[in-house]
Structure formats: structure tokens, C-alpha cells
Amino acid sequence: MAGRKRKLAAAAGERDVNTREKQTCEEEEKRSESSAGSDLQLRLGEQFFQQPCISLAKAFLGKVLVRRFADGAELRGTVVETEAYLGGEDQASHSAGGKRTKRNTAMFMKPGTIYVYPIYGIHLCMNVSSEGEGAAVLLRSIEPLQGQSYMRQLRAARRKEGARQLKDKELCNGPSKLCQALDILRCFDRRDLASDPEVWLEGDPNTSPAETYDIVSAPRVGIESHGEWAKKPWRFYLRGHPCVSVLNKEAERQPQSGNAINDLGSSDVQPDREQSNVKRT
DNA sequence: ATCGGGATTGCCT
DNA sequence: GGCAATCCCGATG
Numbered sequence: 001m002a003g004r005k006r007k008l009a010a011a012a013g014e015r016d017v018n019t020r021e022k023q024t025c026e027e028e029e030k031r032s033e034s035s036a037g038s039d040l041q042l043r044l045g046e047q048f049f050q051q052p053c054i055s056l057a058k059a060f061l062g063k064v065l066v067r068r069f070a071d072g073a074e075l076r077g078t079v080v081e082t083e084a085y086l087g088g089e090d091q092a093s094h095s096a097g098g099k100r101t102k103r104n105t106a107m108f109m110k111p112g113t114i115y116v117y118p119i120y121g122i123h124l125c126m127n128v129s130s131e132g133e134g135a136a137v138l139l140r141s142i143e144p145l146q147g148q149s150y151m152r153q154l155r156a157a158r159r160k161e162g163a164r165q166l167k168d169k170e171l172c173n174g175p176s177k178l179c180q181a182l183d184i185l186r187c188f189d190r191r192d193l194a195s196d197p198e199v200w201l202e203g204d205p206n207t208s209p210a211e212t213y214d215i216v217s218a219p220r221v222g223i224e225s226h227g228e229w230a231k232k233p234w235r236f237y238l239r240g241h242p243c244v245s246v247l248n249k250e251a252e253r254q255p256q257s258g259n260a261i262n263d264l265g266s267s268d269v270q271p272d273r274e275q276s277n278v279k280r281t
Numbered sequence: 282a283t284c285g286g287g288a289t290t291g292c293c294t
Numbered sequence: 295g296g297c298a299a300t301c302c303c304g305a306t307g
Contacts, residue, residue: 083288092288103303121301123289138288159291176289222288245289 042202046194049112049128053135056111056128057084058236061213064202065142067182075151075182076202077142077172081237081244083220085127087134092226095134106190107136114199116179116189123176126184128193140235142172143243144181146274151181169278174245214239218251242278 044063049056060079067075087095087107094104094117106115107129115127115136127136144151151171156163158180172178184199193201217233224230233251237244 085288094288101304117288118302119287120289120299121287122299125288127288140288163291174289220288225287 044194044201044203046110046112046192048201049194050131051111053084053086053130053132053137054234056130057082057137057234058215060128060137060139060201061215061236061238064145065139065182066200066202067184068198068200069183073147073150075147076145077178077182078145079139079142080241081141081173081235083138083140083236084130084234085136085138085220086234087132089229090232091229092220092223092232093134093136095136098134100134104134107134109190110192112192112194114188114191114193114196116184116186118186119176124179124184124186125175126179126188138175139178140175141237141243141245142178143241143276143278144168144171145276148274148277154183155180168276169242173243216248216252217254218248221246240280242280 042064048059051059060082063079064076065079085093085095085107087093088098090096093107094101095107100108103117104115106113107127109129111129111131113129115129116124117127119125125138127138129136148168148171152166155166155171155177170177172181178184182199188196188199191199193199216237216239218235218237219231219233220235235248239252
């Protein structure tokens with residue numbers, strides 16, 4: 001566990017989402033081209049995304065999603081829940097039957113391409129394309145690691161005034177909550193997660209290798225109308241993790257899919273970061 | 282031009 | 295646990 005400093009990471013908690021001008025796609029595009037991330041050695045490159053969809057969906061677990069703002073502030077969270085959406089046969093996928101539309105173009109782009117789409121008129125979901133025609137991984141939940149207070153402001157801005165303060169584990173425990181908390185915007189669609197200066201994925205040296213996690217495989221949620229395909233166990237989450245959006249008791253009774261047991265309760269304190277206050281049970 | 286549904290969330294009972 | 299919110303996109307005529 002190297003004591004690496006994040007000198008460029010401003011105290012995200014000092015930011016005020018209400019006085020800060022609302023982020024737009026135009027502003028995002030004006031960002032400095034030279035503001036590349038400071039953790040080049042941790043950043044996962046394009047080869048990471050070059051694997052089949054189900055494999056990539058599992059590989060995302062335990063990796064750290066990073067969002068960097070123009071002023072240098074960075075938000076971080078560990079991916080704890082994903083879903084695989086294969087193209088072709090998978091009727092629940094936006095790319096079912098190889099169907100290409102303007103909306104789902106990113107699903108057919110090179111592995112690592114971000115696919116952001118609006119849902120229910122109000123929310124956004126973030127996916128990342130994988131190997132395989134039209135295949136992509138939906139990012140459903142992350143555990144907040146850094147910048148929780150700013151995440152809370154971003155989330156509160158969309159909630160009723162006077163609503164109770166969200167707990168840390170409630171900040172990013174759902175696909176659209178994650179987008180809100182990290183300020184993932186519609187204009188991130190079709191960007192490259194392997195090279196974009198504002199959002200990327202890191203391997204975290206403080207966590208165990210992905211293959212040591214205890215992963216639960218469960219049916220995907222919210223796609224009940226798709227018959228047999230709704231039953232495929234292509235949702236993956238870290239067993240026992242408090243930031244998972246929906247638990248599936250039935251699936252948790254099944255033996256896990258080829259991953260060794262790992263103790264999730266022994267995470268180290270990370271002195272260079274705003275410490276995660278998520279309680280594990 | 283119009284129509285129907287949606288990979289969700291938060292508030293209310 | 296029910297259900298409204300809210301609107302873009304894709305399909306159809």
C-alpha cells in the first residue's frame with residue numbers, strides 16, 4: 001500500500017453545487033486538453049476492456065471509477081455491481097438482434113466506449129462496451145471512496161428540499177444514482193473510458209485482485225418483460241456489500257461462479273483519501 | 282406527426 | 295410496497 005499523494009485532488013467537500021454553475025456539455029468540452037489524470041500507472045488501458053461481456057462485467061467489480069473535474073477535484077468509487085448486456089440473441093439488450101440506432105451507437109464502438117442513455121425521461125445510465133458485437137456492461141453501483149460530500153451535494157440537488165441527508169452507502173447504489181453522484185452527463189456518450197481526461201477506471205492496489213472476490217450472479221433487474229432473457233444470471237455483485245442496489249436472496253443461496261472467498265470486512269484505511277464510511281456487516 | 286414504453290428513483294401510505 | 299414523475303427515442307403511418 002504505497003502512500004501516494006493525490007496532490008491535485010482538491011477537497012471535494014468544499015465545493016458547492018448550488019453556487020457552482022450547472023455543468024453542461026458545452027462547458028465540459030471546453031476543458032483543458034492537457035488535464036490528464038494524475039494516476040497514469042493505475043489507469044486501466046484499452047486492453048482491459050477487450051474481453052467478452054460477462055467476463056468484463058465481473059472484472060469491473062473491485063475496480064475504481066474516477067471522475068475528474070476541470071478544477072482538479074476527483075471523485076472515486078469502487079464498482080460493486082454490474083450487469084452484462086450481450087448483443088444479438090439477448091432480447092433485453094438495446095442492441096438485440098444487432099439493431100443499431102442513433103441511441104445505442106456506442107454499444108458497437110470499440111471496447112471501453114462509454115454508452116450513456118436517458119431513461120424514464122429523468123435519469124441516465126452508464127454502460128461500457130465490451131468485446132462482442134453490440135455488447136456492453138451496465139455499471140449499477142459503486143461504493144463511494146473519495147469526495148462523498150460533493151457526491152451528496154450532487155444527489156441532494158435533485159431531491160426534495162429538506163429531505164434527510166443521504167448515508168454514504170445511498171449515494172451511488174443504483175445506475176442513475178451513480179450518474180448523478182459522479183456528474184456523469186449525457187455528453188459522455190461515445191467517449192473512451194480508456195483515454196478520457198474526465199472519467200476513467202483504476203485498479204486499486206489497496207484491494208484484492210478481482211478473481212478473489214465472492215461474486216453473486218443473479219438475474220438482471222428491470223427487464224421483466226423480456227421473458228427467458230430476463231432470467232439469465234447476468235447481474236454480478238460483491239456478496240455482502242452494503243452498496244449493492246438490490247439483493248437477491250435466491251441467487252445468494254447458489255454457489256458462486258468460480259471465484260474464491262474473500263473477506264470484504266478487512267479494508268484498510270486510506271489516509272490520502274476521504275475515508276469511506278460505509279459500514280460493512 | 283403521433284404514440285407507447287422504458288436496463289429508475291423517491292415519496293407516500 | 296405502491297405509484298407518479300417525466301421525456302427521449304424508436305416505431306409506425
